[in-house]
Amino acid sequence: MPEQFKNFNKTRIAPTPSGFLHLGNVLSFAITAALAQKSGAKILLRIDDMDRARAEEQYIQDIFDTLHFLEIPWHEGPRNAEEFNDSYSQMHRLHLYQEAIDQLREADLVFACTCSRKQLIENACTCFEKSIPLSAPDASWRLRTNNSHELIIKNHNGLTARAVLPVDMHNFxxxxxxxxxxxxxxxxxxxxxxxxxxxxxxxxLWASTLAQQELAHALGRDSFRDIAFYHHTLLTDDIDQKLSKSAGATSVRYLRENGKTPADVYMLIARMLNIQKPIGSFIQLADEWFQQQNPA
Structure with missing residues (x-):
């Protein structure tokens, strides 16, 4: 485990309940939990359920089932699906999100967009120039972004990375x-x-990190720049495609229901990463993964 990971207070596991969790999610959770353990950080479980059309109770329950089954710990947040729905759903924080949206609107940093998904695929959004009223029906609101200024991202090791907002994130x-x-x-x-x-x-999610830095700057949340980010490579399938929640055979639920143990799941991930040592826990998986990523 890298020695650079020290003196953090809190990290988070933040799945979306839009499908059953898969092995790629487990790798990310394992890395998060291992880094938290090594740095003394507490882990927040934050379930992102704002996509109301896709968030389903069975997927929310699957998050708790998966974390318990694989013995991945967390210290803050809901302990079960009922507590999540009662106290921790993002629906309980709508007032905070609305305050941020109101702030951006009052600063004239948003514009209305009525483009369809097909229009956006065929052409870039041109609604910026149309002055569509924000009250227009079926309109999304986009942030007026500064597409040229440099964004600074703090890395896990105390260094910084510099980049500009990618084209596909302009006016998100x-x-x-x-x-x-x-x-x-x-x-x-x-x-x-x-x-x-x-x-x-x-x-x-590198582009999302840059977009979030841009948004935090627009909101005056300068302390957001002090957050350290660690972006890890993705677990891929046999044809080098990232895993999807629609790929049932790689879901933890499927493996669990077919008699696999937590050690079996961790070993399956290890083999996909070409790690040949016996792996029985998230900390062992993360240690071997970091050694693979940072050979001596």
Missing amino acids: IIRKKDSFPAYQLTSVVDDMHYDVDMIVRGND
Whole structure:
């Protein structure tokens, strides 16, 4: 385990209940839990259920079943699905998200967009120039981004990375057409609300990290820049595609129901990573993974 991971207070496991958790999720959880253990950080369980069309009770329950089955710990947040629904759902923090949206609107940092998904695929959004009223029906709200200024991301090892907002994140959505806040906004507000100072996520979310830094800057949440990020490579299948929650054979639920033990699950991930040593726990998996990523 890298010696650079020290003196963090809180990290988080933040799954979305849009499908049954798969082996790629487990790898990310294992890395998060191992780094928390080594750095003394507490782990927050934060379930991102703002996508109301896809969040289902069976997927929420699967999160708890998976964490308990694999003995992955957490210290803050709901202990079961009932407590999550009663006290920890993002629906209970809608007022915080709305305050952030109102702040951006009052600062004239948002514009309305009525583009369909097909229009966005075929052409870049041009609604910025149309001055569509924010009250227009079926309109999402987008952040007016500064696409040229440099964003600074603090790494896990105390160093910084510098980048500009990628083209596909220009003027990203902060409020969806259904009037619910979008992922980038809820993630920033939640991480600030819970005082998270270390975030572990896959490389596929690098663009989201940059978008969230841009949003935090627009909101004046300068302390967001002090959060350390660790972006890890993804677990892939036989044809080098990242795992999907629709791929049932790699779901922990499928493996558990077919008699696999936690050690079997960790060993399966290890083999996918070409790790040949016996693996029986999340900490062993993470240790071997880091050694593989950072050979002596």
